Amino acid sequence: MGGIEIHALGKQFQINNRLIPAVCNFELQVSEREFVTIVGKSGCGKTTLLRLICGLENADQGYVRLAGHNGKAFDQRVSIVFQEPRLMPWLTVRQNMAFSLLKENDHQKVDRTVNFFLNMLGLTPFQDAYPRQISGGMAQRTALGRTLCFDPDIILMDEPFGALDAFTRHNLQQELVDIFLSQNKTIIFVTHDVNEAVLLGQRVLVMDKGSIRRELAIDIPYPRDALSKDFYNLREEILRSVLKP
Numbered sequence: 001m002g003g004i005e006i007h008a009l010g011k012q013f014q015i016n017n018r019l020i021p022a023v024c025n026f027e028l029q030v031s032e033r034e035f036v037t038i039v040g041k042s043g044c045g046k047t048t049l050l051r052l053i054c055g056l057e058n059a060d061q062g063y064v065r066l067a068g069h070n071g072k073a074f075d076q077r078v079s080i081v082f083q084e085p086r087l088m089p090w091l092t093v094r095q096n097m098a099f100s101l102l103k104e105n106d107h108q109k110v111d112r113t114v115n116f117f118l119n120m121l122g123l124t125p126f127q128d129a130y131p132r133q134i135s136g137g138m139a140q141r142t143a144l145g146r147t148l149c150f151d152p153d154i155i156l157m158d159e160p161f162g163a164l165d166a167f168t169r170h171n172l173q174q175e176l177v178d179i180f181l182s183q184n185k186t187i188i189f190v191t192h193d194v195n196e197a198v199l200l201g202q203r204v205l206v207m208d209k210g211s212i213r214r215e216l217a218i219d220i221p222y223p224r225d226a227l228s229k230d231f232y233n234l235r236e237e238i239l240r241s242v243l244k245p
Contacts, residue, residue: 002077002153002186003067004030004053010061011048011210022048024210025062030188032067032153035180037189037201039242045210046190050156053188054078066154079152083159085143087131093142094118094127100150117145121175137168144176148183157189161196173199177222194239198231199224206241214241 009026012019023045051057087096101110118124121141161169197204206214
C-alpha cells in the first residue's frame with residue numbers, strides 16, 4: 001500500500017542564530033498509486049518536504065503516516081531518487097542496481113529482478129560499465145533502476161532530471177510515465193519546471209513558503225501532448241500561481 005497522510009507538518013532550520021521556516025503546517029493526502037508533482041521556486045521547501053517524508057529529516061511538529069503497512073518497515077516502503085545519481089563508482093551498472101537487494105538471500109531472484117529492470121531501462125548493453133563510462137542519462141536510469149529493484153511502495157524524486165540535456169530529459173520523462181503505469185507505484189516528484197509538472201503528474205501542487213499555495217488536477221490522459229491547448233492552458237495557470245507575489 002502506498003498512501004500518504006501528512007498533517008500539520010513543520011520544520012525549521014537555525015541559521016546564524018535565526019530560525020528559518022522550511023515547511024509550515026503542511027497538509028497533504030496522497031492516494032495509493034497516485035502520481036503527484038510539486039512545483040515551486042527554489043527555497044520554497046520542496047526538498048525538505050521529501051526529506052521529511054522519507055525520514056532523512058525529523059519534523060519539529062506534525063506527522064507523516066503511511067497507509068497500510070503490510071508488515072513492512074517504514075524504510076522498506078519509501079525510496080528517494082536525488083538530482084544526482086549518487087552511484088558507487090567502484091561498482092558496475094548491474095552491481096549498483098543490485099545493491100538495493102543486498103539483504104536478499106535468493107541470488108536467482110536478485111538476478112531475475114536486476115535483469116528485468118536492466119531490460120526495461122535499456123541498460124542491458126551497459127550492465128558491466130562503471131559510472132564514469134556512461135552518460136548522465138544512463139546514470140540516472142541506473143539510479144532509478146536501483147530504486148525499482150528495491151520495490152518500494154512510494155518513490156520520492158527530487159528534480160532527478162534537472163541536470164540533463166533536453167533530449168535525454170524528454171526520453172526519461174516518457175520512461176517514467178511508462179514505469180508509473182506498469183509498476184503501480186505511488187510517486188511524488190519535485191521539480192522547478194512547470195512543463196515537466198504538467199507532463200508527469202495526475203495532480204500538481206504549487207508550493208510557496210513551505211506550504212501549498214495551489215492544487216490542480218491534471219485530467220489529460222497519458223501520453224500527454226505538450227503542444228495541445230489543454231496542456232498549454234494548465235501550464236500557464238500553474239505558472240501564474242508560481243510567479244504570483
